[in-house]
Amino acid sequence: RQKAYPVQTVDTLGAGDSFLATFTVCYFDGLKLLRSWQTGEQGIRADSEGFLACEDRLIEKSLAFAALRAARTCQ
Numbered sequence: 001r002q003k004a005y006p007v008q009t010v011d012t013l014g015a016g017d018s019f020l021a022t023f024t025v026c027y028f029d030g031l032k033l034l035r036s037w038q039t040g041e042q043g044i045r046a047d048s049e050g051f052l053a054c055e056d057r058l059i060e061k062s063l064a065f066a067a068l069r070a071a072r073t074c075q
Contacts, residue, residue, distance in 0.1 A: 001063075002063035002064060002066070002067045003067070004067055004070075004071065005067055005068055005071035006071075007071045007072075007074055007075050008075065009074045009075070010074065010075055011074065012074050014073050015070040015071075015073045015074050016070070017073075018066075018069045018070045018072075018073040019066045019067065019069065019070035020066070022062075022065055022066040022069040022070070023062050023063060023065075023066035026058075026061070026062035026065050026066065027058060027059065027062040030058040030061075030062065031055070031058065034051060034054050034055060034058065037051075038051050
């Protein structure tokens with residue numbers, strides 16, 4: 001779940017598109033990086049538990065950034 005950021009709304013057209021696009025890019029770019037760490041490509045070897053914890057945080061951060069982008073689109 002992600003709460004919306006309160007803004008002075010001018011127009012909501014495109015807010016959903018902004019949210020979805022921003023979440024998708026942030027999440028999959030972050031996931032690609034996490035997977036490279038998990039496989040040791042970056043010289044760091046992550047265990048499964050650490051990977052899952054990082055993935056949970058990645059989802060949270062991607063949702064927050066997407067909500068912020070959607071709020072800015074409404075302005």
